[in-house]
Amino acid sequence: MTAIATPSPASAATTDRLPGDQDVWIFIFAELLMFGAFFVAYIFNWVGNVEAYTRSQLTLDRSLGLVNTLLLIVSSWAVVSAVEAARGNHSRQVARLLGMAIFCGLSFMIVKAFEYTAKLNSGISILSDDFYMFYFCLTGIHALHVMAGLTILVVMFLNAREGRYGAQTTKGLETGASYWHMVDLLWIFLFPLLYLLR
Numbered sequence: 001m002t003a004i005a006t007p008s009p010a011s012a013a014t015t016d017r018l019p020g021d022q023d024v025w026i027f028i029f030a031e032l033l034m035f036g037a038f039f040v041a042y043i044f045n046w047v048g049n050v051e052a053y054t055r056s057q058l059t060l061d062r063s064l065g066l067v068n069t070l071l072l073i074v075s076s077w078a079v080v081s082a083v084e085a086a087r088g089n090h091s092r093q094v095a096r097l098l099g100m101a102i103f104c105g106l107s108f109m110i111v112k113a114f115e116y117t118a119k120l121n122s123g124i125s126i127l128s129d130d131f132y133m134f135y136f137c138l139t140g141i142h143a144l145h146v147m148a149g150l151t152i153l154v155v156m157f158l159n160a161r162e163g164r165y166g167a168q169t170t171k172g173l174e175t176g177a178s179y180w181h182m183v184d185l186l187w188i189f190l191f192p193l194l195y196l197l198r
Contacts, residue, residue: 019083019175019177019178024178025178027179028178028179031182032182032186045134052130053130054198056129056131056135057131057194060135064111064114065195068112068187068191071104071108072183072184073184074104075100075104075105075108075180075184076180076181076184078097078100078101078104079176081093081097082098082101082156082173082177086160086167086169086173087170088167089167091163091165094165094173095160098160102150105146105149108146109146109147112139112143116136134194135194138194139190139194142190145186149179152176152179155176156173156176159172
């Protein structure tokens with residue numbers, strides 16, 4: 001008879017836990033609740049004035065919104081791959097993948113800055129109407145989260161360059177990755193809400 005291998009309690013605990021520092025998940029949950037309240041307020045106001053919201057929404061460049069969506073999705077893929085590389089003790093690959101995520105995040109901010117500049121130059125601001133009040137508030141708060149996430153990614157990149165992440169030392173990497181995935185998730189909701197909802 002062949003013995004059936006069963007996972008040890010220690011290995012079961014590591015696979016069942018949330019990745020990274022558990023405290024960051026409290027922060028992530030609070031952030032998602034805050035944005036959820038904003039989303040509900042936006043939809044409530046949109047329902048009350050669909051025509052005006054649609055008219056303003058049509059002035060947005062959906063292609064730029066799509067480019068930013070793709071940039072954040074690719075950056076999240078790179079961060080996931082970096083965590084997997086660390087678990088496999090491929091420290092050089094971790095740094096390269098984090099560098100790719102940073103590049104995508106910076107590109108997101110450049111596209112967003114271009115979009116803001118175009119709107120402001122055409123006379124559109126946060127005071128233009130209710131739609132643009134929500135647009136600038138929601139995307140502005142999200143941009144602050146992107147900048148915070150980029151700071152975390154840079155710190156992780158520098159740590160990876162020094163070989164600090166390996167199979168037994170992924171907690172810090174997982175913590176930063178969890179925050180970055182929240183940033184990505186928020187944009188995945190913001191993009192259709194602001195750019196596509198009719």
